[in-house]
Amino acid sequence: MYDFERGIERKGTNCVKWDVPFIKQTDLPMWIADMDFQIAPAIQNNFKKIAGQGAFGYQFLSEKYYQSVMRWMKQRHGYELEREEICFIPNVVVGLAYAIQTISKPGDEIIVQTPAYGPFFEVVKDNNRVIVENRMKNENGYYTMDYEDLERKITSRTKAVIICNPHNPTGRVWKEEELRELAQICEEYNLYILSDDIHSELLSEGNRHVFITSLSEKIRKRSFIFTSPSKAFNLAGIHVANCFIADEELRKAFMENASKFHASESNAFAEAALTGAYDESGEWLDELNKYINDNLDYFVGEIQQNMPGLYVRKPEGTYLVWVDFRNAGIDVENIQEVVKNECGIIANAGDFFGKEGEGFLRFNVACSRDILKDAVNRLKKKFGSK
Ligand SMILES: Cc1ncc(COP(=O)(O)O)c(C=O)c1O
Structure with missing residues (x-):
């Protein structure tokens, strides 16, 4: 059993995801495609x-x-x-x-x-x-x-x-x-x-x-x-x-x-x-996939059940979730800013992926469940049913 619950402290390691200057101390970074888990022991x-x-x-x-x-x-x-x-x-x-x-x-x-x-x-x-x-x-x-x-x-x-x-x-x-x-x-x-x-x-x-x-x-x-x-x-x-x-x-x-x-x-x-x-590290990877699968179920389920202005499907692969904000009542060009400023969450703006991405954000759920729950609660405050 590997411990993905514990996550890993990455602040202060010059990692792009947590340490680039535009990220505030209280922000939750859910952008860029890397994971907040300790690597497999054999690699270490x-x-x-x-x-x-x-x-x-x-x-x-x-x-x-x-x-x-x-x-x-x-x-x-x-x-x-x-x-x-x-x-x-x-x-x-x-x-x-x-x-x-x-x-x-x-x-x-x-x-x-x-x-x-x-x-x-x-x-x-x-x-x-x-x-x-x-x-x-x-x-x-x-x-x-x-x-x-x-x-x-x-x-x-x-x-x-x-x-x-x-x-x-x-x-x-x-x-x-x-x-x-x-x-x-x-x-x-x-x-x-x-x-x-x-x-x-x-x-x-x-x-x-x-x-x-x-x-x-x-x-x-x-x-x-x-x-x-x-x-x-x-x-x-x-x-x-x-x-x-x-x-x-x-x-x-x-x-x-x-x-x-x-x-x-x-x-x-x-x-x-x-x-x-x-x-x-094949076994480590099997467990990681299970953990991520549960994170995906939780994150996607919360959005589907509790955030009526957002639209999402569970991804078949990756730890990345592509969320449609086009009916969230925010101007398309401001979505990333609003989610950063009002929820304290950093997600990738959809237009990084081309014009078809306008109105979307991409969230990375390769983090501990505690961090993910925090993220969901922050999103619910802004996008949850009133
Ligand atoms: C689909 C895809 N290709 C390539 C990369 C980057 O790979 P590399 O760092 O090996 O260039 C990423 C990183 O997020 C990715 O998601």
């Missing part, structure tokens, strides 16, 4: 060993690292991964940049399904590629891919679609049939798939994650899969992630692009983090 022990080495020169990844990734993918996800498919990257967004450079030229178009994680827009624009938005359908808070719109938006300059599975911010975990339909379109139009599966181990009860590359060898050959232990095991500050690329030519080109930036070497703690997570 690995870190202690590394810290005890006393020397922190240049590092390389050992064979153990690669075996650990392959074993995890097989045991956790039922996914057979070849050793050579694994490309280390320090973090997912930089890997997206390498992939974009690998499969397109400046001026080419990259499709993003919106609402979308904010840096997807930036990484496309920063590389002088053109963003094409494929807006998802939203039926009573249940988001689905709009394939017709997707096909309409494809031109001779379209090179790739970026997908996110589980989807941040809507919490959808794409079903096999949904991925299959998308994959067919990408095959037909020769598009690459950049699939961000960083949240793939954070699943609400009853949900199963499918990697799009498990659908066919053809799709596997035109896809980049991005994973990391950083979300499920709370290791974003360590910088350890992987991109799986099955096609040899594509992989070579990706690695060449990566090497131009001289920034993709491993660090002393990366292997310790990943092996501690993947080799020894």
Whole structure:
């Protein structure tokens, strides 16, 4: 039994979530995607060993690292991964940049399904590629891919679609049939798939994650899969992630692009983090998922039952809750400010995820139940039935 109730004191550790200057002492930060829990003991022990080495020169990844990734993918996800498919990257967004450079030229178009994680827009624009938005359908808070719109938006300059599975911010975990339909379109139009599966181990009860590359060898050959232990095991500050690329030519080109930036070497703690997570912390993760699932039930249930102006559905994956404030009687552009000033809660503004996010806030419930109850009480005072 691991103790998620206790949470962890993060104030004063220079963590973005709690310590950036605009956050007041009394505010509850429910933004940014990291967790207020102590990491798994096995990872902590690995870190202690590394810290005890006393020397922190240049590092390389050992064979153990690669075996650990392959074993995890097989045991956790039922996914057979070849050793050579694994490309280390320090973090997912930089890997997206390498992939974009690998499969397109400046001026080419990259499709993003919106609402979308904010840096997807930036990484496309920063590389002088053109963003094409494929807006998802939203039926009573249940988001689905709009394939017709997707096909309409494809031109001779379209090179790739970026997908996110589980989807941040809507919490959808794409079903096999949904991925299959998308994959067919990408095959037909020769598009690459950049699939961000960083949240793939954070699943609400009853949900199963499918990697799009498990659908066919053809799709596997035109896809980049991005994973990391950083979300499920709370290791974003360590910088350890992987991109799986099955096609040899594509992989070579990706690695060449990566090497131009001289920034993709491993660090002393990366292997310790990943092996501690993947080799020894599966049980910890199972318990974490149960705790988060209960937090989601509580938070979503309270909103549904007691806050009539807000609308929400339980996410299928992630610890992020996408709440619709469009009927809350607040001007769309002021929602984040009102929730900060009147409830003392920091949530991500919906427009961080694109135009479709206007009128929404994203809440992170990866915190102790006590903090979550405090947050719910604060929200109820403002949004509860009178
Ligand atoms: C969907 C998604 N992708 C990528 C990231 C960032 O990953 P990294 O820090 O590895 O670039 C996040 C962080 O919140 C995320 O939610």
